[in-house]
Amino acid sequence: MRILAFSDLHRDRETAAQIVAASANADVLVGAGDFAMRGLGLADTLDVLSDVAAPLVVVSGNHDNSAELSAACEAAPMLHYLDGDTVSFGGVTFYGIGREIPFQKDAPWSESRSEDAARMMLRSCPEDAILVSHAPPYGVLDHQADGRCGGSQALRELLGERPPRLHLCGHIHHCAGQKSQLGATRIFNLGPSLTWIEF
Template sequence: MKILAFSDLHLARRAARGLVEASVDADLVVGAGDFCNMRQGLDQAMEMLSGITAPMVLVPGNAESADELRAAALPGTTVLHAEAAEVEGVTFFGLGGGVPAPPFGEWSWNLTEEEAATLLAPCEAVDILITHSPPKGVADRTSQGLSVGSEAVRAAITRIAPPLVLCGHIHDCWGERGHIGASEVVNLGPEGTWFDIAP
């Protein structure tokens, strides 16, 4: 399965055009959150991606809630938040929101570490874990050098050992990769990253 994955579109038209153009070669498109800005413009973001004909699996970021994303999602889209789905023999589990809560104000859709741990607990085996927030210590450093990833996400990765973890959220780490045990963690960014996954 050829997967085109991205995060943090934030209504960027050029990036959206590039994703639509690239998606003609994709079996599946994965979006790891933050399609709009500050809970505004989600319908516009989905319209910008409407040229994608491949199935999509999306996880909400902190710029939109799970309910908002489910309401706005295009036909053929699976929205995952604290739930799993299987696509062509590949299993996914998604967790959205900012974990821990970033200092962005009341508009940000966040989870505490405790809430995230509870929502991740049902995930026992998965091929690809999609979280908006990166795990603590991997692809999670701000421009000031602060590690702001999630302890709950890291603990889940350690417990589940998924082959691949896709995340975003920390813009300074777009494109960074790292490992937690045998799990590869990739902070995606809006340009699109390709993965070839065998079921």
């Protein structure tokens, strides 16, 4: 399977158009959240991305309005919004969980989820799925510019207990474009670029 993945477009229509142009060469696309900016402008990127040539799996970021994102995906046949559920293509299962985990940004537009809520939701993540989240796991590809960790303990625990096949995330811009591995799981902090992953 050939996956084209990205995150944190933040209303960048030019990169969205590049993704659409490249989508003919992908089996599946993954967008790991933050299509909007501070709760505004979701349509700037979603209207472009609705023309992808392969299925696009998306989760919401903390800058997105999750209800608006879900509705936009319902109206676009190639877009598949995940939040605590799965979708499968070519025998490969994708599981998605969106928003910032845990709460960090005290702003009215920022959507977050507690670690406990994430733990409850992640119970339904199948083994060997491709895990798509906006937040990275704690201590892996989550270091802010000042050295603080901004990832999720719940995601880190899942990687230790029921390792997914891949973990695709974003959110922490300082680590965008980097990859790592925890146990058997390859982890990608995607960022607003075109990341190709084959397996």
